[in-house]
Amino acid sequence: MTAAILELHRVSRRFGGLQAVHDMSFAVQEGEILGLIGPNGAGKSTLFNLINGVYAPNSGHIRFSGIDITGATPYLVARHGLARTHQIVQPLANMTVLENCTVGACFGRDNLPLHRARAAAREAAAIAGLDDRVDMQALHLTIAGKKRLELARALAAQPRLLLLDEVLAGLNPTEVEHMIGVIRAIRDRGVTILIIEHLMQAIMSLSDRIVVLNSGEKLAEGLPAEVARNPQVIEAYLGDPKLAAQLEGSA
């Protein structure tokens, strides 16, 4: 059994009257791809924001590779080797693709000096399939390109854990296919991945395990096939039994 790289212990976060995340506990094992699914508003993105320090939890603890990162600021979390992508792309618009990635490499886990960061940035851009566009300004990229940039930039930081927030959303089937290949390749380089995704087929085939969220709480956790068979999940989340049968087939 491998060790847990990320542990959430009874994490809660409230926004005014809305309990966005309630008493959430789970662990991500080193080297796995853990899928995070749930209907809109289930608290998935809030959970990412709690993990990487955009919000501090109201209660509970978050440990990353043995260090307590509860309430640490995003840039400290990034330094520890935790990188993320955004559901709504956040490019540094007037900077080139290479400069975007260089920022990731400079201020990521290895804290690289500028000239070495450029080499790491080039490598990351190549992995994400942007090597032909490194000198393009980020604002001129297509939406698929910007998604790749999110990934490349996070990757340039040489993270130990990568949080992917809907990197497949808005891509066409060919692009999805390619992106899945990229994500698998990243995992094969030893990076642990926690991924939020709405494309069911994709996440079921990509993930080693799945955690299901509903209304800020953990509904189920297990292998993709187990989760897809879970009656609670079918009722609360998938709704349509035919879809469930279809997923079981693909998992």
Next chain:
Amino acid sequence: MGSECLIRSTSMIRRPFFWIIALTIAAFALAPAIGNDVEMRESLALATVYITLASNLNLMLGYAGYVNFGSIVFFGLGGYICVWLNFTHGWPLGVSLLVTGIAVSGFAFVFGLGILRLRGPFFALSTVGIVEGVQAFVQNFAPWGGSAGIYISPEVYQPLGGPARALWVIYFAFVAVMGASLYLSYAIKTSKFGLGLLAIGQNEDAAAILGVPTPRYKAFAYSASAFLPALAGGLYFFKSAFIQPSDAFDLSLSTEALVVCMLGGQGTVTGVALGAYLYEELRGYLLTSEMFSHFQLVVAGVLLLLIVLFFPSGLMGWIHSRFPRTRKVLE
């Protein structure tokens, strides 16, 4: 770290832009000195002040994306501290200037940690507040003469060889401060620190998530942008032999510095310097010309409107897009 700095600085010397700055400094120093042209010296002295103020403002405005309306507070405080140390306490000018720079930078760092938590218009307003606050303090601060200010007796020019020679010494010091401002802008822009600032300027939240230590970087930038304007202020008021709160903390001068950055192209080293120089020349021309002297501000205003409307990325943005090759040479 040490060897790395060495590699970086030698590679900087190999770049053409390093020599362009060096030539600019030499031209400023030599042009009035060769013909002993006092009129040209006075005009260029004012240009060096504009270039210094605008280049340092650019560190915040152009790099980190923070609109600082109150950059004049560094200039005014620099003037007061330097005059006070030099004239009231009899410290040598060089020592006074150095202590002034350090004190004003320290002041900026402490205030920066506080007000840089604000963003956008709130930050911009707070910088105006700082100017007003400091001015109100100085107006009531007896050791600095309150609202009457401090008059300097001509004796202070004796260590520099009398008033006439002192004016030349001060001019060369102005040029040195301007040169240091240009090199500082250039060095920061090509450094990791500069990359972090540019990332903050583009999208501060994304920068923080990528690991840029945003509060520290912003405070360092704010503090760095205070040092050389403080020296320029010290020299300026030492030269004019008189300092009072309304001159030292004149908000219109910091607004002009903002305008200059926009005209020249914020975020670029060349554009801001060029913009400052041209603005100063234009201003001088309009003030002295018979035709425009009564409505020089109108002409300047219309010009600004046209430039903001048609060249939103400033002079340098236009040059860069028109002649893409200049991108590699002119930072």
